[in-house]
Amino acid sequence: MKFANVEGVRVEPFSKAHGICPHCGGTVISKCGNVRVWHWAHKSKQHCDRWWEPETEWHRQWKNQFPSEWQEQGRCDESGELHVADVLTQHGLVLEFQHSAIKREEVEIRTNFHKNICWIVNGCRLASSLDQFNDALKWSTPLRSSGADVFQFPLSSSRLLNKWSGLNAPIVIDFGYETVWVIGQTVGNNVLVYPLKRDPFLEQLKLGNRPPPVQITQPKRTRVQLIRRRRGIGRRM
Numbered sequence: 001m002k003f004a005n006v007e008g009v010r011v012e013p014f015s016k017a018h019g020i021c022p023h024c025g026g027t028v029i030s031k032c033g034n035v036r037v038w039h040w041a042h043k044s045k046q047h048c049d050r051w052w053e054p055e056t057e058w059h060r061q062w063k064n065q066f067p068s069e070w071q072e073q074g075r076c077d078e079s080g081e082l083h084v085a086d087v088l089t090q091h092g093l094v095l096e097f098q099h100s101a102i103k104r105e106e107v108e109i110r111t112n113f114h115k116n117i118c119w120i121v122n123g124c125r126l127a128s129s130l131d132q133f134n135d136a137l138k139w140s141t142p143l144r145s146s147g148a149d150v151f152q153f154p155l156s157s158s159r160l161l162n163k164w165s166g167l168n169a170p171i172v173i174d175f176g177y178e179t180v181w182v183i184g185q186t187v188g189n190n191v192l193v194y195p196l197k198r199d200p201f202l203e204q205l206k207l208g209n210r211p212p213p214v215q216i217t218q219p220k221r222t223r224v225q226l227i228r229r230r231r232g233i234g235r236r237m
């Protein structure tokens, strides 16, 4: 965890410190070494959120894009089960930053728990993911859409897309570039994917807006238009 309470103040870890977990009230100890990012660990060795996973610099860079009071917000369901959202915006949107491998079933459970959620997945965990995605992009089909360039990928062309497609929440893949990729609807054996610039994407998240679903615009070629075009009467669009 990035935050614990020390003398009543929510702070980041510092050397040889003890604090209180803001979620369960247990004692936490600062871990300020050279291998992992500095963090607070429960003295009991067991995190109060069983979904919690060790964080990387990638997690922290994403979290740091948002106000600290939005980061690591605990939420309970009706049964009292606690889970800590990586980020919970003031508009109620949960952001989960996923670096490590995770079973699809787990993603679905966590999506159902938070409901209004956007997953941001580290596409750089496996070096092969970006190469495979780029190869698939070359062979994808560009589609007409309103507001964004949409590409139709065969699901079999990218392990990452195959794994993360068809979920009931927007999934955004971060390959470490200025552009992130949003996984949209699955259509048969294909999935629709579109790019977003990172900064406007972040601004929308801060407003509580998830990436919009893909809107495909079918070309309107009516019989009349076709005839007029052949005769050279209509203006070229």
Ligand SMILES: [Zn+2]
Binding pocket: 021, 022, 023, 024, 025, 026, 042, 047, 048, 049
């Ligand atoms: Zn705790």
